[in-house]
Each structure stands twice: as structure tokens, then as C-alpha cells.
Amino acid sequence: xxxxxxxxxxxxxxxxxxxFDGLGASAALHSATTSSFTVxxxxxxxxxxxxxILHDADNFYEHPRLKHLPDFTFDGLTLAxxxxxxxxxxxxxxxxxxxxWPCLNAxxxxxxxxxxxxxxxxxxxxxxxxxxxxxxxxxxxxxxQQYDRLTLWYGNLAFDYIAPSPAPPDAxxxxxxxxxxINATNWTAAGSLIPLTATxxxxxxxxxxxxxxxxxxxxxxYATWKNERLRTSDAVAQFSGGNTGHTLRITLDFTALNLKxxxxxxxxxxxxxxxxxxxxxxxxxxxxxxxxxxGPEETRRLRVAGPNSVxxxxxxxxxxxxxPWDLEQGFFSGGYAKKAANSAARLRxxxxxxxxxxxxxxxxxxxxxxxxxPTLDGFALPALNCALNADxxxxxxxxxxxxVAAGEHVLELTAFPDFRFDFLEAAVPSDIPAPLAVMTGxxxxxxxxxxxxxxxxxxxxxxxxxxxxxxxxxxxxxGVFWWNQRKRENARFGQVAVRFGGTFESGDAIYFxxxxxxxxxxxxxxxxxxxxxxxxxxxxxxxxxxxxxxxxAQHSGDTVTITSRSPATAYRIPFAAELVQAxx
Numbered sequence: 105x106x107x108x109x110x111x112x113x114x115x116x117x118x119x120x121x122x123x124f125d126g127l128g129a130s131a132a133l134h135s136a137t138t139s140s141f142t143v144x145x146x147x148x149x150x151x152x153x154x155x156x157i158l159h160d161a162d163n164f165y166e167h168p169r170l171k172h173l174p175d176f177t178f179d180g181l182t183l184a185x186x187x188x189x190x191x192x193x194x195x196x197x198x199x200x201x202x203x204x205w206p207c208l209n210a211x212x213x214x215x216x217x218x219x220x221x222x223x224x225x226x227x228x229x230x231x232x233x234x235x236x237x238x239x240x241x242x243x244x245x246x247x248x249q250q251y252d253r254l255t256l257w258y259g260n261l262a263f264d265y266i267a268p269s270p271a272p273p274d275a276x277x278x279x280x281x282x283x284x285x286i287n288a289t290n291w292t293a294a295g296s297l298i299p300l301t302a303t304x305x306x307x308x309x310x311x312x313x314x315x316x317x318x319x320x321x322x323x324x325x326y327a328t329w330k331n332e333r334l335r336t337s338d339a340v341a342q343f344s345g346g347n348t349g350h351t352l353r354i355t356l357d358f359t360a361l362n363l364k365x366x367x368x369x370x371x372x373x374x375x376x377x378x379x380x381x382x383x384x385x386x387x388x389x390x391x392x393x394x395x396x397x398x399g400p401e402e403t404r405r406l407r408v409a410g411p412n413s414v415x416x417x418x419x420x421x422x423x424x425x426x427x428p429w430d431l432e433q434g435f436f437s438g439g440y441a442k443k444a445a446n447s448a449a450r451l452r453x454x455x456x457x458x459x460x461x462x463x464x465x466x467x468x469x470x471x472x473x474x475x476x477x478p479t480l481d482g483f484a485l486p487a488l489n490c491a492l493n494a495d496x497x498x499x500x501x502x503x504x505x506x507x508v509a510a511g512e513h514v515l516e517l518t519a520f521p522d523f524r525f526d527f528l529e530a531a532v533p534s535d536i537p538a539p540l541a542v543m544t545g546x547x548x549x550x551x552x553x554x555x556x557x558x559x560x561x562x563x564x565x566x567x568x569x570x571x572x573x574x575x576x577x578x579x580x581x582x583g584v585f586w587w588n589q590r591k592r593e594n595a596r597f598g599q600v601a602v603r604f605g606g607t608f609e610s611g612d613a614i615y616f617x618x619x620x621x622x623x624x625x626x627x628x629x630x631x632x633x634x635x636x637x638x639x640x641x642x643x644x645x646x647x648x649x650x651x652x653x654x655x656x657a658q659h660s661g662d663t664v665t666i667t668s669r670s671p672a673t674a675y676r677i678p679f680a681a682e683l684v685q686a687x688x
Contacts, residue, residue, distance in 0.1 A: 109405055109535050110405070111397060111404045111405055111406060112159055112178070112397060112404055112406055113159060113395075115141040115395055115563075116136040116564055116567065117567065118564075119156065119157065120133065120156075120160070120164075120165065120560050120561075121143075122155035133156065133561045134562060135561075136562075136564065139393070139395045140395055142389060143392075145373075145388060146385065146386070146388070147191075147386060149671075149672065150375050150383045150669040153372055153373060154373045156371045156373070158370055159366060160367075161174040161368070164555070165556060165559075165568075167568065168409070168415070169537060170568060171408065172408055173407050173408060175406055176213045176367055177365060178364060179359050180359060180400055181403055182356065182358065183397050184354065184355045184398070185392050186229055186351050186393045187391065188349075188351045188352075191376055191388030191389065192205070192376055192388050193373075193375065193376050194318065195226065195352060195354075196223035196226065196352065197317065199297070199319060199653050203372060206223060207221055207372070208222055208356065208371060209370050210366050210370075211366070211368045211369075212365055212367065213366070215492075220356065220361055220363075222352075222356075225356055226353060226354045226355075229350070234316035235316055236313045236316040236317075236320060237312075237316075237343040237346030239323070239325060239342060241282075241309045242336060242337040242338075243275040243336055244337055245274055245275035245278060245333070248272040248273060248274075250269040250270075251330075252334040253265065253267070253633075254327065254336070255327065255328050256282055256336075257326050257328070258296070259627075260628045260629055260630055260643075260647070261296065263282050264285075264632075265278050276304070276306050279305075279309045280304040282304075282309055283304040283309050284302075287301060297651055300314060313343060313346060318346045318376070319346065320343050321343055321344055322380065323342075324340055324341065324342045325340070325341045326339055326340045326642055326643065327339055327340075328632060330634050339642075375388070380656055382597075383670075408533070408534060409531035409532065409533070411534065412532045414457045415437070415527050415529045415530075416453055416527060416528040417527050418440060418441055418525055418527065419438070424451070425442070427444075429451075429525075430442065432524065434499070436526045437526050441467075441468065441525060441526040443522065444474055444519035444521055444524075445521065447518075447521060449518075449519040450516070450519070452515075452516050453514070453517075454513070455515070457511070459510050460509055462506045463528070463529070463531070464502065464503055465478070465488065465504050465525075465528060466501050466527035467488075467500070467501075467502060468497050468499050468500075468524040469492035469497065469502075470491070471491060471494070472491070472522055473490035473491050473524070474490060475490055476488050476490070476518060476520065476523050480513060481514055485505055488504065515528060540572055540573035544575050547574075547576040548574045548576075550578065595671040596671055598668035598676050598677065599666065602641075602663065604637035605662060608635060609631065609687065610633045611631065612630075612685050613629070613683075614628065614629045614631065614681070615628050615681070615682040615683075616666075616680075618679055619678060620678050627647050627651070627652075629643050636662075638659075638662050641661065645657040645664050654675060654677055655668050655675075655677065656669060
């Protein structure tokens with residue numbers, strides 16, 4: 105069998121899960137081909153999430169003969185794919201992303217980060233385009249008199265009708281006037297998350313969420329009236345019928361997005377919000393199809409250190425050490441590396457490679473890592489700074505010099521404290537070499553609770569085994585740690601109950617504030633003459649359920665009860681209520 109080519113962003117060769125939050129926030133990457141894959145799982149709490157790594161230049165996986173060399177170049181490449189979500193926050197939801205579900209995230213080689221909102225680069229794929237949620241009010245009118253009043257509320261926007269004189273209107277006239285007021289609204293100035301449109305047909309007002317999708321099903325409007333002569337048949341109109349079960353086609357031009365040099369790139373999946381209730385857990389799925397990466401072949405291809413490459417380990421006799429170095433055990437090549445104790449640490453490595461090669465240094469990158477000043481055959485090379493702002497140390501390779509001639513060479517390193525030397529590699533870049541000889545008597549084993557199993561698609565794992573010659577039956581140990589179906593017990597949700605009592609005057613204003621400082625979110629209510637403690641409680645419950653991603657609410661009579669969506673620490677939100685009286 106001849107050598108194989110692998111490519112950046114290739115689902116069955118280079119994609120992996122970073123993991124997920126909390127035991128039981130389960131996820132699996134599977135059904136991977138060259139052009140499609142699926143991520144699915146089960147979330148048990150609104151704070152759960154899962155992360156899919158699309159590109160990691162410092163690939164954590166594979167045997168050294170299969171592990172691709174660090175490659176950061178995306179200049180000139182374009183990724184296009186179709187994606188359909190089920191049970192997840194929709195990519196085109198306008199809600200605030202408490203978890204970064206709507207974005208492609210990336211870290212460039214210079215350490216800067218990027219957040220690309222995918223919906224800005226998406227079109228709906230027919231059939232199955234999004235459906236907008238709708239609601240209906242029916243106006244009832246009987247012997248309307250001058251100054252009779254009907255008000256429809258959406259958040260704190262009041263669409264108000266006051267009967268004129270002398271000719272009393274009928275229900276159809278009132279419906280038309282209210283629909284016109286809704287359509288005349290400057291939604292940008294109003295700051296509404298989801299604008300509305302309205303049509304009137306006789307006494308009926310049909311309301312439509314201008315942003316299609318399931319988010320519209322969380323919206324509700326309510327009506328207040330002065331007396332029974334002019335009212336609506338129902339006090340509340342709950343929106344329904346919105347659907348986000350559609351496929352999006354997303355196209356990402358990495359050059360246009362200023363993602364020319366990328367170290368890490370990922371997507372995040374988050375649970376769909378429950379509609380005015382507690383989240384009870386749900387299965388979810390993200391299905392990606394028609395996955396294609398276009399651009400120059402040489403830019404798309406990944407290479408490995410192929411045949412004729414030479415690796416010098418820290419314990420090799422070709423290494424000559426001087427100054428203070430400490431031996432360190434860890435996830436290194438061969439299990440060990442050496443750490444420079446101070447700036448007096450020096451290393452001289454003599455090596456030989458029979459063909460022209462690129463020279464890589466195996467080391468560890470982390471926030472406090474030291475740097476090194478290398479020379480090759482007496483000529484200074486650019487200094488290598490190993491400091492990296494990362495959650496955990498990254499054991500990897502970094503390029504020192506390209507196109508080094510065949511023959512013997514001497515590399516000398518002047519190290520600074522906390523610099524690690526793992527190995528030196530004279531890498532001869534190539535495609536994946538032909539598989540090793542078949543070993544029918546060797547049976548590989550997998551433990552599903554370890555990174556190298558549960559984070560990879562089965563197609564990638566089996567490919568690794570095939571390349572290494574493993575053909576005997578495979579043993580798989582299914583651990584309990586990463587696929588629990590959690591059951592919540594003794595959770596403590598943040599909750600506050602607000603009761604409205606007494607008499608409110610027209611012109612009073614009531615505010616609910618969540619958070620502190622610049623992060624404070626405010627929900628308001630302007631009091632009209634027909635408002636009562638019960639309508640005010642209803643107002644805040646409907647307003648919060650239609651907008652908030654951090655809390656949900658219920659109302660009963662004159663009391664509204666507000667509950668955080670999750671018991672997680674991030675959902676412990678400071679709350680304050682304020683009454684501003686019209687009389688000052």
C-alpha cells in the first residue's frame with residue numbers, strides 16, 4: 105500500500121473533541137468520513153457544553169510516525185459545510201451566548217483570538233427553512249365609548265389604543281390601528297431582541313416574530329384594558345410554531361476572516377434553553393455534511409516526519425549537557441524531558457541526517473515556560489520563546505530551521521529557566537508512510553474513559569490501528585466516567601420571589617436588575633392606569649422568559665418567582681428591584 109495524504113480539517117483524520125463540562129455532559133464524535141461527521145450526546149444542565157476541535161497545530165494524538173507536523177497556515181483556504189442542529193442552541197439564535205455556541209473560535213499564532221459568528225456566514229438550505237413563531241389577539245368591542253383604552257405589551261413596549269370621539273370604532277378598526285402601531289415601531293431604537301410584524305384581519309391581530317426559529321416560541325404578549333367594552337378575548341398571546349429544524353450552509357474564507365495563521369480552532373455546543381421552565385436534560389445532535397476545504401493542495405495537506413527522519417532524545421549519547429538540568433517525567437517522547445534550572449544551562453546536540461530536512465525542537469509550551477537561543481553549526485537561529493497562554497502545558501514541536509542540508513550538524517542551545525528539552529528532530533516531511541506489516545497476533549486495547557479513545561471518532565482510531573499493523577480483535581473497555589446519565593439531587597438554584605402590593609400610579613416605573621456594574625441587565629415596566637399588581641407580575645414573567653438566558657420566571661397572582669437556569673456558580677446572579685414613583 106502506498107503513502108496516504110491527510111488534510112487539515114479532515115473529519116476522519118484530524119478532528120477531535122476537547123471534552124465537555126462536568127461528568128455526564130456526554131458527547132461523542134462519530135460517523136466520520138472525508139466529508140461528513142456527527143457530534144451527539146446528552147446534556148443534563150443548562151451550563152453543560154461540549155467542544156469540538158477542528159484544528160490543533162500541536163496535535164495531541166497518534167503514534168509519532170502518524171502525528172502531523174505543526175502547520176498553522178490557512179491563508180488561501182475556504183471551509184464550506186452544511187450543518188443541522190437538534191436539541192442545541194441554534195447557530196442563528198439572537199440570544200446572548202452565555203456559552204460560546206454561535207461562534208467559530210480560533211487562536212492565531214501571535215496569541216490573538218478570533219470569534220466568528222457563524223450565522224453571519226450562513227444561508228438556509230432548502231427545503232426546511234426556518235419557520236417564524238406566531239401569536240394571535242382577537243379584539244372584542246361592545247358599545248365603545250370615548251377614551252376606552254386597550255394596550256398590548258411586548259416587553260416594555262406598549263402599543264396603545266384610546267378610543268376617539270365622536271364616532272366610536274368597531275373591533276376591526278381597533279385591530280388595524282394596533283397592527284399599524286406595531287409595524288411602525290423602530291425596533292433598532294427599541295432594542296428588542298426579536299422584532300415583530302402584525303397583520304389585521306377583521307377583529308384578529310396576527311403577530312409574527314420577524315426572526316424565525318424556535319426562539320420565537322418563548323415570546324408572549326399580554327393585554328390590559330380600561331373596561332370590558334374594549335378588550336381582547338385572552339389576556340395573553342403565547343407565540344408558537346417557530347422552528348429551527350433547518351440546515352445551514354456555512355462558508356468560511358479564512359483569509360477574509362483574518363485567520364491566516366491559526367494554532368487552534370474549535371466549535372462549542374450548548375443546550376437549547378427551556379421555555380419558561382427548568383431544564384430537564386436532553387439528547388442532542390449536530391450533523392455536518394458536504395464538508396469541504398478548498399484552496400491550494402500544498403496548503404491543505406498535512407505532513408509527518410517521514411522515512412529518513414532522525415529523532416534525538418534527551419538521553420541520547422549525541423547530547424552533551426552542561427549546567428543545571430533536571431530530569432522530568434511526563435507525557436513526553438519516551439516519557440522524559442530535561443528542564444533547565446537556570447540560565448547557565450547549555451546543551452550541544454550532534455546529529456546526522458542523510459537527506460535535506462527541516463529541524464524541529466521538541467519542547468513544552470506553557471505560561472511560565474522559558475525560552476532558548478539556538479545556533480546551528482555556529483550560526484544563530486531565531487530565539488524560541490516557549491511561553492504560551494494555555495489552560496495546560498502543550499508538549500509539541502517547534503520549527504527551528506527549514507531546508508537544512510544533508511549531513512552532520514551541531515545544534516547548541518542556551519536555555520533559560522523552565523525551558524524543556526524533549527527531543528531534536530530532523531524531519532523529512534512526507535505524506536503518511538505505507539502501513540507497517542500486519543500483526544495478526546497483536547490485540548490492541550482501548551479504554552473509553554481515556555482521551556485517546558472517547559475524544560476521537562472511531563474512524564480515526566481504526567485508521568491508526570490499520571497504519572500500525574494491528575489486525576487482531578480489538579478490546580474496548582467501556583468506562584463509567586464519561587457517559588453517565590446524571591440525575592440531579594439536592595441542587596440549590598438561585599431563586600427570588602417578588603410580590604407587588606399596594607397601589608401603583610400611572611407613570612411609576614419598576615426595574616429588575618441582574619448583575620453588577622457594567623454587566624448589569626435591566627428589565628423595566630412602565631405603569632399604566634389599567635395595571636394592577638397581578639398584571640405587573642405577569643409582565644416581568646413574560647418579559648424574562650422571552651429574553652433572559654440566565655433565569656426563567658413564573659407568576660401567580662401578584663407574585664413573580666424568578667429562578668436561575670442552573671445551580672452552577674456562573675448562574676448565581678445578583679438581583680435588585682427598584683420602584684421609581686411618578687410623583688418623585
